Amino acid sequence: MNRLEPGQLWVMRIHAAIFAGVALAAGLAAGFGFHEGFGTPVWLPAAVVLVLLSYPLLIAPGRHWRAWGYEKGDRELAVAHGVLRQVHTVVPYGRVQHIDVAQGPIERSFGVTRLVLHTAGTAHSQVVLPGLRRETAEALRDEIREYIRQEPA
């Protein structure tokens, strides 16, 4: 299984940090509220939030990043992800309806792109593969496109 680009790990960390920042702000706000109401120290809720955040902020991004993987076959793409619930999905190229290569602002600054394969399916109609170098994603897209052109489903 191919790992994702290290840049994606930073993207995940920043996503986690943004979430942590919001939670911390909420904790601080609650801290002032509780201070008014019950006389608890202002920093207490924020400290609790910080302790609770240690997993999603420090450990989870790395574990999630390591759980991702993909493997390119000659007729199908296999994508694995998930920490608690590990999912391994195989998408035959012939089933791909259309392909997106997407990049958000954070992803752009770390030089990674997302490949999104759309199938006609119901439960897994979108198979997302993040953390690819732009060239890798585009090469994959072109290969799948070429396959579809030669063998229409």
Add this chain to the structure above:
Amino acid sequence: MSGDTVADRRLHPATVPVRFLKDAPSTVLGLPAIAGFVSNVGVGRVLIFVGIAAAALIFFSWLSWYRFKYGVGAHEIVIEKGLLNRSRRSIPFDRIQDVDIERGPLARLFGLAKLKIETGAGGKDEGALDSVSVAEAERLRTALRHRGATIDASDDAAAAPRVPPIFAMDIGRVLLSGLFNFSLVFIAGLYAALQPLQNILPFTIEDFALWLGFTEDRLLSGAALPIIAAGLVLAGLLGVIAGVARTLARDYGFTLTLEPEGLRRVRGLFTRTEVMIPRRRVQLGLIESGPLRRRLGWLTLNVQTLSGESKDKGRQALAPLATEAEIVPILSAIGDLALPGDGAFVPVSRRHVLKGIVYNLPPAIGVSIAGLFFPPAWLLLLLFPLTVVGTILERRTHGYRLAGGLLHVRRGWWKQRLWIVPVKRAQTISVSRDWLQRRLGLATLLVDTAGAAMMSDPRIVDMRAEEAVALAAAIRRGLRG
């Protein structure tokens, strides 16, 4: 290229009165009635309002009829409409997925039919001709179908002699099917619908309960048990009646005929619908059966088709109530589907039961702790062995079989389901393992298929992990053909 098709046809003139009659209750009667109610004017004036509203409605119905034109060209059908904003839509024949004919009670009275053209773009009202004469609808449908994606049909379907149906339900069968469609939800819905009408109805719903003797003091006195029992029996009876009525309205005159391009289904008591299910668009089959139905040998056959977004379009009933012997020819008519052969199903792992027990432990422990403070909560613990028994029964019926390009998945002990998935229809294949499944060496396999989501999908829960990987590999090989 497009643009040379002339839209030179209009809808049937009777469309105007039909539309008027359809809209009249809300517009002609509703608005003036509210006006009269609010402003307290005399009956005479209200009648004048009604007259004006009716005239306006007729005029606008006529105008929109007058401005609606369509035409069939060599490669496309063109629809022009709009009073001020004129729009011209052209639907190329090879984009047309399906042409359905629907006939509501009013339309049937006037000999009209609504033609619905579906392109698979997923929007509602992709192209609807509401309404044309029945003959025109039939003519258009043949024209659209035969010049569209299905060119292989050599003969003219309209001219071909009527073939006998491959499956039909007589009135007795429809009523029997209704008995199994016992529905209390429907009654709840009816009750909810009646609530806002309280002021208008000659009786109140509470009165009705009062007739039955549901008064608070009697309920509290404990002497109400027979009354409650009677109420339950009545509710059950109403549920049966509601189920029969609903099934009768939907499935009356159910016939399924085999045509060159697929299966044609006609059904409905008040609104007759006619749906074409092309063979190549059938994605999977689902045979369902309840405990009582199964004992009596009755099954229900649905198929999932590749279709637009609307939820009822993706799932089509091919046989609401049929015997296995009746289902076999339907399946073979579709071509891709078949009942499982003689070989045995592979059951899922025994550890499925263990997993069920482990997942039920936290709530059981929670209830035990709660019981320390509130002893009656202990009673809830009785549910624990019941769920365990349920899981054991579930495991007994849950299994799969892969043979001849078909994946059969069986599941459920109360309501038994059998999915028939042609391997070549698989969109993605995924194997997932949650935390506990990894510890127990189990995995869940899901073959995803196209079409609208059914209530549940053909996932195989808790197979042995190696087995799941092997089955996924076998399905992938099957896909390669």
